[in-house]
Amino acid sequence: xxxxxxxxxxxxxxxxxxxxxxxxxxxxxxxxxxxxxxxxxxxxxxxxxxxxxxxxxxxxxxxxxxxxxxxxxxxxxxxxxxxxxxxxxxxxxxxxxxxxxxxxxxxxxxxxxxxxxxxxxxxxxxxxxxxxxxxxxxxxxxxxxxxxxxxxxxxxxxxxxxxxxxxxxxxxxxxxxxxxxxxxxxxxxxxxxxxxxxxxxxxxxxxxxxxxxxxxxxxxxxxxxxxxxxxxxxxxxxxxxxxxxxxxxxxxxxxxxxxxxxxxxxxxxxxxxxxxxxxxxxxxxxxxxxxxxxxxxxxxxxxxxxxxxxxxxxxxxxxxxxxxxxxxxxxxxxxxxxxxxxxxxxxxxxxxxxxxxxxxxxxxxxxxxxxxxxxxxxxxxxxxxxxxxxxxxxxxxxxxxxxxxxxxxxxxxxxxxxxxxxxxxxxxxxxxxxxxxxxxxxxxxxxxxxxxxxxxxxxxxxxxxxxxxxxxxxxxxxxxxxxxxxxxxxxxxxxxxxxxxxxxxxxxxxxxxxxxxxxxxxxxxxxxxxxxxxxxxxxxxxxxxxxxxxxxxxxxxxxxxxxxxxxxxxxxxxxxxxxxxxxxxxxxxxxxxxxxxxxxxxxxxxxxxxxx
Ligand code: F6R
Numbered sequence: 001x002x003x004x005x006x007x008x009x010x011x012x013x014x015x016x017x018x019x020x021x022x023x024x025x026x027x028x029x030x031x032x033x034x035x036x037x038x039x040x041x042x043x044x045x046x047x048x049x050x051x052x053x054x055x056x057x058x059x060x061x062x063x064x065x066x067x068x069x070x071x072x073x074x075x076x077x078x079x080x081x082x083x084x085x086x087x088x089x090x091x092x093x094x095x096x097x098x099x100x101x102x103x104x105x106x107x108x109x110x111x112x113x114x115x116x117x118x119x120x121x122x123x124x125x126x127x128x129x130x131x132x133x134x135x136x137x138x139x140x141x142x143x144x145x146x147x148x149x150x151x152x153x154x155x156x157x158x159x160x161x162x163x164x165x166x167x168x169x170x171x172x173x174x175x176x177x178x179x180x181x182x183x184x185x186x187x188x189x190x191x192x193x194x195x196x197x198x199x200x201x202x203x204x205x206x207x208x209x210x211x212x213x214x215x216x217x218x219x220x221x222x223x224x225x226x227x228x229x230x231x232x233x234x235x236x237x238x239x240x241x242x243x244x245x246x247x248x249x250x251x252x253x254x255x256x257x258x259x260x261x262x263x264x265x266x267x268x269x270x271x272x273x274x275x276x277x278x279x280x281x282x283x284x285x286x287x288x289x290x291x292x293x294x295x296x297x298x299x300x301x302x303x304x305x306x307x308x309x310x311x312x313x314x315x316x317x318x319x320x321x322x323x324x325x326x327x328x329x330x331x332x333x334x335x336x337x338x339x340x341x342x343x344x345x346x347x348x349x350x351x352x353x354x355x356x357x358x359x360x361x362x363x364x365x366x367x368x369x370x371x372x373x374x375x376x377x378x379x380x381x382x383x384x385x386x387x388x389x390x391x392x393x394x395x396x397x398x399x400x401x402x403x404x405x406x407x408x409x410x411x412x413x414x415x416x417x418x419x420x421x422x423x424x425x426x427x428x429x430x431x432x433x434x435x436x437x438x439x440x441x442x443x444x445x446x447x448x449x450x451x452x453x454x455x456x457x458x459x460x461x462x463x464x465x466x467x468x469x470x471x472x473x474x475x476x477x478x479x480x481x482x483x484x485x486x487x488x489x490x491x492x493x494x495x496x497x498x499x500x501x502x503x504x505x506x507x508x509x510x511x512x513x514x515x516x517x518x519x520x521x522x523x524x525x526x527x528x529x530x531x532x533x534x535x536x537x538x539x540x541x542x543x544x545x546x547x548x549x550x551x552x553x554x555x556x557x558x559x560x561x562x563x564x565x566x567x568x569x570x571x572x573x574x575x576x577x578x579x580x581x582x583x584x585x586x587x588x589x590x591x592x593x594x595x596x597x598x599x600x601x602x603x604x605x606x607x608x609x610x611x612x
Pocket of ligand 1: 304350
């Protein structure tokens with residue numbers, strides 16, 4: 001949440017900052033600001049409420065602000081409403097310290113009161129201003145060394161943060177620090193960059209450093225020095241980013257979400273190919289051995305939002321293929337439960353960003369209990385990727401649209417492959433079945449492609465849902481898991497109230513909400529459960545519901561029951577979720593744009609949820 005960019009080099013900083021921030025707007029977009037300076041000249045701070053384009057207009061796309069060193073921020077409000085005053089950068093009253101911040105400082109109230117007693121006053125309601133003034137306080141009280149002042153402030157503040165700080169006395173340096181919020185540093189040909197995420201700097205460099213928790217960095221032109229919390233210099237390896245720059249651009253599509261929906265066949269294929277070789281799954285990169293898989297008898301899948309929905313779907317697959325016990329948990333609940341975890345278990349955390357605060361905390365809780373952990377993660381070098389014992393990287397590439405599509409689909413296939421490998425390693429399926437299942441998984445990309453070709457039918461139906469206020473998604477088993485995802489997609493980008501129910505639950509309460517014209521979307525791909533779900537569809541239809549169905553070609557004839565039926569190609573029902581979700585993604589997308597909403601940046605949301 002919130003995006004940070006910093007730059008020091010020989011070019012004008014403001015256009016670089018605005019360009020970088022435009023790639024990070026998915027992280028927050030209620031206000032934005034930049035601070036720029038040239039050598040010893042005064043620092044200019046420009047900030048405003050609203051999306052980045054407001055700031056771009058105010059500064060003539062950065063051209064009106066002169067200077068080769070600067071920091072910038074796009075905000076997702078936590079402390080204090082979205083406003084120009086609360087927008088970052090924040091500054092000490094004398095301009096000695098200027099900073100931008102991503103994350104939450106939990107004890108900001110206590111620190112603020114202490115600073116007020118020491119004579120500081122505050123203009124904004126933000127926790128960031130407290131951090132700025134705390135650093136200023138330590139800087140002036142002690143050695144006037146930036147690294148030391150930041151380190152002293154870091155040991156006093158609790159919470160998660162990524163900070164970018166400029167000091168008046170050090171005009172050719174930018175200082176950064178982080179704890180539990182993402183930040184990367186890039187260098188190239190005498191220029192240095194810092195950002196919350198790779199897409200912000202990908203255009204300029206692929207050479208990045210990952211700054212660790214409770215570490216500080218000093219950026220100079222083309223050079224970076226790292227320090228630990230004791231202000232001692234430390235070494236960090238330089239890593240090369242493999243993503244290509246185009247993957248973080250819209251590439252001719254009107255929106256990132258549509259582009260990412262259409263990238264799914266490729267990225268699903270890439271994710272499969274990353275572990276499948278010569279008709280066999282190889283987990284050498286994941287570093288999970290067959291012996292370890294044999295030794296595990298319980299699996300916990302822990303995640304948030306759509307990644308949690310992946311867990312719900314994968315649970316059914318693991319249970320079908322193996323005798324393992326599986327529990328799926330919301331990370332925000334799991335982390336506070338008093339659960340004694342089975343010592344022979346594996347905790348699988350699923351996260352696109354690898355930075356979701358609750359998922360990261362759940363991972364740490366599992367590790368504290370001595371439990372083996374595996375991360376299914378998209379962002380290389382993210383906190384979860386670094387801290388999990390084993391990592392299965394999804395190869396979705398940068399996902400910019402706030403609503404996940406391609407990362408979700410890659411997580412699903414990663415889950416299938418994991419389930420399949422568990423079954424094989426534990427001798428719970430024979431070779432023939434293993435090969436047949438793997439072949440089916442291999443057909444997913446091409447089948448997704450076929451569904452995408454039929455997008456115009458979905459677009460037509462979406463146009464009928466523009467004025468709908470309530471909707472329900474129903475299904476059983478894996479179809480229920482896919483309904484959960486379809487429902488989240490629709491509500492988060494079209495603001496239509498939507499709920500997902502296990503179809504069998506309707507009669508236990510929700511059916512009383514069905515009235516003339518209520519939209520019910522049924523997912524019907526699971527052979528063994530089809531008749532039951534169809535009965536539930538008929539029940540809601542007879543109470544006035546309008547039905548859409550997503551089902552498998554040639555298996556069930558639902559035209560008589562549903563007013564709109566979307567067919568997906570045949571596949572083993574265990575993997576049908578990967579196909580059934582595609583029309584639901586398209587439906588949400590077209591409803592949202594039909595309503596004129598900013599589909600890539602839905603209100604109140606941010607892509608990477610680094611606060612609780
Ligand atoms: C919904 C969506 C979110 C994320 C959730 C977890 O479209 O994208 O529900 O799935 O915030 O994020 P990650 O996967 O980054 O941990």
